Amino acid sequence: MNTYPKGHFICIDGIDGTGKSTQIATLASLLSELQCPSVTTQDPGSTDVGRQIRALLLDSDLAIHRRTEALLFMASRCEMVESVIRRHLDEGVSIISDRFLLSTVVYQSIEDETVDCGVPTDLLWQLGNLANGGVQPDLTILLDMPAARALERLQDREQDRLESRGEAYLERVRQTYLSELPRSSKHTLVVDATQSIESVSAEIRAYVTHWIAAE
Numbered sequence: 001m002n003t004y005p006k007g008h009f010i011c012i013d014g015i016d017g018t019g020k021s022t023q024i025a026t027l028a029s030l031l032s033e034l035q036c037p038s039v040t041t042q043d044p045g046s047t048d049v050g051r052q053i054r055a056l057l058l059d060s061d062l063a064i065h066r067r068t069e070a071l072l073f074m075a076s077r078c079e080m081v082e083s084v085i086r087r088h089l090d091e092g093v094s095i096i097s098d099r100f101l102l103s104t105v106v107y108q109s110i111e112d113e114t115v116d117c118g119v120p121t122d123l124l125w126q127l128g129n130l131a132n133g134g135v136q137p138d139l140t141i142l143l144d145m146p147a148a149r150a151l152e153r154l155q156d157r158e159q160d161r162l163e164s165r166g167e168a169y170l171e172r173v174r175q176t177y178l179s180e181l182p183r184s185s186k187h188t189l190v191v192d193a194t195q196s197i198e199s200v201s202a203e204i205r206a207y208v209t210h211w212i213a214a215e
Contacts, residue, residue, distance in 0.1 A: 006092060006215065007088060007089040007090070007091065007092045007093050007094050007095065008036065008094040008095070008138050008139070008212065008215070009085065009089060009094070009095045009097070009135070009136075009137045009138045009139075010027065010094065010095065010096050010097070010137060010138065010139045010140075010141065010208070011096075011097045011099065011100040011102070011137040011139070011140045011141070011184070011185070012024050012027065012096065012097070012098060012099075012140075012141045012143065013099050013100065013102055013103055013140060013141070013142055013143070013177065013184075014142055014143035014144060014145065014174075014177065014193065015145065015147060015150050015170055015173055015174055015177070016150065016154060017145065017149075017150030017151065017152075017153040017154045018143035018144070018145045018150055018193040019143060019193055019197060019200065020098055020099075020143060021098070022197055022201075023141075023143065023200060023201060023204060024040055024096050024098055026201045026204065026205070027096055027204060027205075027208065028040060028096055030204075030205050030208060030209070031094055031096070031208075034209070034212060036094050036212065037092070037093045037094065038093060038094040038095065038096055039084070039088055039093060039094075039095060039096070040095075040096045040097070040098065041080060041084055041085065041095060041096070041097045041098065042054075042097075042098045042099070043073075043076070043077055043080060043097055043098060043099040043100050043103070044057060044058075044072075044073055044076035044077065044080075045076070045080075046080045046084055047076075047079045047080050047083050047084065049075075049076060049079040050076040050077075050079055050080055053072050053073075053075060053076040054076065056072065057069060057072055057073065066108050066117070066118060066119055067108075067119055069107075069108055070104055070108040070119055070124060070127070071127075073103075073104040073108070074101075074104065074127060074128055074131040074132075075131070077100070077101065077104070077128070077131060077132060078131040078132065078133070081131075081132050081133060081135050082133070085097075085135060086133070086135060089135075097137065100136075100137055100140070100184070101125070101128040101129070101132060101136065101184065102140060102177070102180060102181065102183075102184040104124060104128060105121055105124040105125055105128065105180055105183075106173055106176045106177050106180055107173060108124055109121045109124055109176060109180075110169065110172050110173055110176060121176075121180060125183060136184070136185055137184065137185040138185060138186065138187060139185055139186075139187040139188070139189065139208070139211060140181065140184040140185040140187070140188050140189070141188075141189045141191060141204060141207075142177055142178070142181050142188065142189070142190045142191070143191055143193040143200070144174065144177070144178065144190050144191065144192060144193055145174070145192075145193040145194050146171065146174065146194075147167050147168075147170035147171035147173070147174055148167055148171070149194060150170065151167055151170065178190070187211060189204070189207050191203050191204060
């Protein structure tokens with residue numbers, strides 16, 4: 001019998017290199033232990049439309065205006081909400097998402113001399129909430145780490161078009177994550193991702209276990 005029949009929507013976010021994939025797998029195991037069925041999603045991605053848009057946004061060398069980028073991210077997310085997330089939540093299945101609207105607000109709002117001027121955060125939140133049909137995470141977990149440390153972890157892999165904008169850009173992304181996080185969901189958690197994998201996992205497990213029990 002499922003102890004927690006309600007589907008919970010949890011997002012794990014942060015700059016690349018902070019260990020999101022590892023912690024998503026750990027969180028999925030925890031929900032299984034708590035008898036909460038769950039599925040994982042990737043934003044952008046998780047649908048045929050989303051995978052096509054992801055390839056265009058992150059793996060191509062096309063010059064794309066910042067507003068165009070933002071709207072493409074939102075189109076992918078809209079498809080994921082309507083095709084995957086909403087259906088599973090209605091069935092009592094929890095969602096663990098690798099990124100959500102917060103990431104678009106952060107990355108597309110940053111002003112940097114190497115790219116077009118950023119889009120205002122208020123506008124991005126408004127457009128994003130419209131595209132999502134009002135669906136937002138119940139809990140957002142931010143894995144926080146200085147950009148220099150994260151880039152060290154990424155040295156052995158090919159960087160996508162956002163990571164390749166450099167350390168100064170990614171550090172501004174990190175700081176914007178911290179400032180915009182409270183707008184992402186009702187419940188939020190910041191975890192120091194410079195800790196050991198085991199310590200990060202333990203902190204997330206303790207928080208989520210208590211949070212679900214209190215729902």
